[in-house]
Amino acid sequence: MIKFISAGESHGKCLTGIISGLPSGFKPDLGFVENELKLRRTSLGRSQRQNIEKDTFSITAGLSKGITTGAPLAFCIENKDFRPDDDLLYKDFVPRPGHADFTGAIKYDLPPMVAAERASARPTAAYVAAGAIIRCLLSELKVICVGHVVQIGGIECFPHGDPSLYNSVVDVCAARCADMSAAPLLEAEIERVGESGDSIGGKVEVDILGLPVGMGSYVLPSQRADALLAAALMSVPSVKAVEIGLGAGYADKLGSQVIDPILLRDGKIVRASNNCGGLEGGITNGNTISATVTVKPVPTIKLPVDSVDIRKKEAAVPVYKRSDVCAVPTVAVIARNVAAIAIAEIISEETGGSTLSQIKERFEKYERS
Numbered sequence: 116m117i118k119f120i121s122a123g124e125s126h127g128k129c130l131t132g133i134i135s136g137l138p139s140g141f142k143p144d145l146g147f148v149e150n151e152l153k154l155r156r157t158s159l160g161r162s163q164r165q166n167i168e169k170d171t172f173s174i175t176a177g178l179s180k181g182i183t184t185g186a187p188l189a190f191c192i193e194n195k196d197f198r199p200d201d202d203l204l205y206k207d208f209v210p211r212p213g214h215a216d217f218t219g220a221i222k223y224d225l226p227p228m229v230a231a232e233r234a235s236a237r238p239t240a241a242y243v244a245a246g247a248i249i250r251c252l253l254s255e256l257k258v259i260c261v262g263h264v265v266q267i268g269g270i271e272c273f274p275h276g277d278p279s280l281y282n283s284v285v286d287v288c289a290a291r292c293a294d295m296s297a298a299p300l301l302e303a304e305i306e307r308v309g310e311s312g313d314s315i316g317g318k319v320e321v322d323i324l325g326l327p328v329g330m331g332s333y334v335l336p337s338q339r340a341d342a343l344l345a346a347a348l349m350s351v352p353s354v355k356a357v358e359i360g361l362g363a364g365y366a367d368k369l370g371s372q373v374i375d376p377i378l379l380r381d382g383k384i385v386r387a388s389n390n391c392g393g394l395e396g397g398i399t400n401g402n403t404i405s406a407t408v409t410v411k412p413v414p415t416i417k418l419p420v421d422s423v424d425i426r427k428k429e430a431a432v433p434v435y436k437r438s439d440v441c442a443v444p445t446v447a448v449i450a451r452n453v454a455a456i457a458i459a460e461i462i463s464e465e466t467g468g469s470t471l472s473q474i475k476e477r478f479e480k481y482e483r484s
C-alpha cells in the first residue's frame with residue numbers, strides 16, 4: 116500500500132520525503148513535480164522567503180533509468196534559507212498564539228521557535244512533491260486532482276465550465292482561482308490586508324475526477340474514503356474545516372432538497388446531482404469527489420497580540436517575524452497534492468498490485484457511472 120512520510124524543518128538543511136508502496140513501471144514527470152513546487156512557492160500572499168527558496172528537487176532512490184522499481188522512492192528539496200542551530204531560535208520565549216509555538220514548546224520542552232521549525236508550512240513543499248509524483252501515477256489511471264481558491268475573506272469565486280480544466284486556469288493565476296473575474300479582487304484584498312498589518316483566511320475546493328464506484332469502504336472507520344481524505348486535508352497547517360460535497364450546507368436543508376437521485380439514462384446509472392461530493396458510505400460513487408477546506412488567517416501578524424513569556428511568566432507581545440499574509444492560494448496547490456496522496460493510498464489498498472500494469476488492469480474493472 117502506498118504510504119508517504121516526510122522529515123525536515125523550516126530552516127533545516129533540506130526536506131526529505133519517502134514514498135513506499137509505489138508500483139514498478141511508471142515514470143514520474145520531474146518537470147511536473149518542479150512546476151508544482153514552483154506554483155506552491157509563487158502563489159499570492161507569501162512572504163519574501165519565497166524569493167530565497169528555489170526548491171531544488173532531486174530523487175535519491177527508487178528509480179532506475181527514471182522508472183519506478185517498486186522500491187521506496189526518496190527525494191530531497193534543498194532549503195536555501197538554511198540556518199543551522201540559529202541562536203535567535205533559543206532566545207525567544209514568547210509564543211505566537213495560533214501557531215504551534217505554545218503547544219510544541221510545552222509538549223516537547225523546547226523554546227517556542229524551535230518547536231515551530233517543524234510545525235511551519237515549509238514541510239508542505241515535501242507534501243507537494245510527493246503528491247505531484249503520485250499524480251503522475253494517478254494520471255496513468257486517468258484520475259485528475261484539481262485545487263482552486265473559492266473564497267478569500269468576503270470575496271467569493273464562481274468558476275464555471277469543466278472542472279477537469281480548472282488547473283490550467285489556476286496555474287496561470289497567482290491567486291490560484293479558476294474564476295478569472297475574481298482574481299484581481301482577491302489580489303487587491305490580500306494587498307489591502309497585508310498593508311494593514313493583518314492576515315486573512317478563506318476557502319479552497321478540491322475536486323478529484325475519474326474515480327470509479329467502489330474505492331474505500333464503510334466496513335472499518337479506517338477504510339472510509341471520506342475520513343481518509345478529510346484527515347489528509349486537515350493535516351495541512353492552518354486548515355480548520357473540511358466539508359465533503361454540500362458539507363455544512365446540509366444543516367438547514369430537507370432530505371428532499373439534497374438527496375442525489377439515482378437515474379437511468381440510456382441504460383446507464385447516473386446521478387441527478389452530486390451534493391454528497393462523490394462519496395456515499397465512505398465509498399466513491401463514481402461522481403467527482405468534491406471537498407472544501409477552510410483555511411484560517413495566518414497567526415503571525417504585524418498588529419500586536421497578547422501572549423506570555425513562558426519562561427519569565429509575564430505578559431508579552433510576540434516579536435513580529437517575516438510572515439505570509441494569506442496562505443489560501445498556496446493551500447490550493449498543497450491540497451490537490453495532499454488529496455492525491457490519500458486517494459492513491461485508497462486505490463492501492465483496494466487494487467493491490469506490484470506493477471503499474473497490474474494496478475491499471477484491476478482499476479479498469481471497477482464500474483464507472
Ligand SMILES: Cc1cc2nc3c(=O)[nH]c(=O)nc-3n(C[C@H](O)[C@H](O)[C@H](O)COP(=O)(O)O)c2cc1C
Pocket residue numbers: 162211213214215234235236239351352353354411413414415437438439440442445446
Ligand atoms: C502555505 C502556508 C503558509 C503559512 N505561512 C505562515 C506564516 O508565514 N506565518 C504563520 O504564522 N503561519 C503560517 N501558516 C500557518 C501555520 O503554519 C499554522 O497556523 C501553524 O502551523 C499552526 O497549525 P494550525 O493552524 O493547523 O493549528 C502557513 C500555513 C500554510 C499552509
